Amino acid sequence: MLNNSAKLKRNTLSKDVDIVATRDGYGMGLVELGEQRENVVVLCGDLTESTRSAGFREAYPDRFIQMGVAEQNMANVAVGLALNGKIPFVSTYAVFTPGRNWDQIRISGCYNNANVKYAGAHTGISVGPDGATHQAMEDIALTRVLPRMTVLVPCDVEETRKITHAAAAIVGPVYFRFARAGSPAFTSAKTPFKVGKAVVFRDGDEVAIIAAGPIVHSALLAADRLIEQGVSARVINNPSIKPLDEKTIEQAARECGAVVTCEEHQVMGGMGSAVAEFLAVTYPVPMEFIGMHNSFGESGEPAELLKKYKMDAEAIAAAVKKVIKRK
């Protein structure tokens, strides 16, 4: 059953759960930050509407910088602003940040320990009809290898709002990602979120499903179906990929004895890899990985793509059964 202390919405598992894009949480968070912190500046590479930076542009036009389609320059103008007291949010698609300007992020952002916030929009397969070119499936791998970088992945619109605030509060480079498509808005303002913390959303003791991003909701649906088949799955929301909540993850491995990780990202180098790297040297257990297996996506509706590439509740349930057999 759902963990009460997670304070999820009552209709989390019903059909009437609100569907809202996580990127809207970024837009809300930015406008709130604009009010709270006068040194927050938003940079956008000609994608103001679709990254949801438009609200900030309307509210604080003097602190919004139109960068044009020049993402390398955008990343380092942000560094120049940060070195001079601003908190810049770099807004574009994740295929461009960190995809196109990774060298700028590595040297000028991270080696400098510049206080820049990189917001990656249009991540995961759920980007949909735009196809493989726009579906960022590598961004977590690209950012989590960088020293000094914090990497955060929100599961719904409210958590995206919280993460936008958390990014501003951290001193140093932060990457966080969000998605284009609508997804269940199931966490509440009271749902705990803290950098470096994973939160148990559903109790269980036979397998731990550790997930990040909107796919967390699919993991909850999968766990709900599994209980009818007599399988008790713990679902952990793991938004803080770096730093990782080692305590919660090790405890899950010890108590459940098997782990399935879920993310809309390449399996190589993603959140699941981070969990596997940690458990391999602390408490190794059988693992399965839900994510993209070394291929590009394609055009289609989000639900169709999630099904085809085995990132939906059904695929998660199947992975759980598979991993339990290996215990």
Add this chain to the structure above:
Amino acid sequence: MKRLTKLADLNRMANTLRKDVIEMLTEAGSGHSAGPLDLADIATALYFNVMKIDPKQRDDPDRDRLYVSCGHTAPIWYATLARAGFFPVEELKTLRKLGTRLQGHMDRLTVPGVESSSASLGQGLSISCGSAYAGQMDKKNYQTYCILSDGEHDEGSVWEAIQFAGHYHLQHLTAIIDRNNIQIDGPTEEVMTKEPLRDKYEAFGWHMIDVDGHNIEAVIDACNEAKAIVEKPVVINAHTIPGKGVDFMEYDFRWHGAPPGKVDTERGPAKSKQSAEALKQLRTLGGKIDNGDL
């Protein structure tokens, strides 16, 4: 920090910096010679005359900022910062050694006075744009300087930054190009055409000033002229001689990435004597420059 106002003192300082560079590189056994030597006059003009800067108030919000985009020229900036009082001169001989603050390329977090880490070419002008933009937002009058190599103009990101600075009329931004006509693989125009730099910059909305990069007085004048131009960003195209001050290094691209003692040269002494010969030339100025009491 004492501002130098006499030309003889400025020329003497530039020569001291060149000697520091040769000694540092000899001690390190690796590093770049040509660029650091040819930047000595520009570095002297900036840190000892032009810039409003104080090693005792490194975080002064009104200080002038200098961002070095071509991080491989680190030795000249380390020598300059040490001589300007940001850290002890004795520390220069630790360049590139394990445990040093003076990394092969500049690290903002370890070296006092370094405004930004750099190395990967094509990044510093964008950072400088951010600095100038922040100053404009805060209604500050500080000047942001960016040192660029001519070779790094091959990088597309430099042109993104040039475009941005022109678009936003960053009036307190002064870029200075070390136009020494060499890069690692050879003469710049052979590796990849740079010219016409003036037409290119002007097309992007910049004002360009050409200057002899070894005439300290002219460099100071150009920097002051740049401050007086308020409607555009300004680029000072500083024409320099790579390896300036050491006869057997001048104009030879092989010294771009090599320290004294590492290049077989027809014009100079054997490798083992290159460092001593370079220092001797810098002490006596090789009879080429009349600096009176030097």
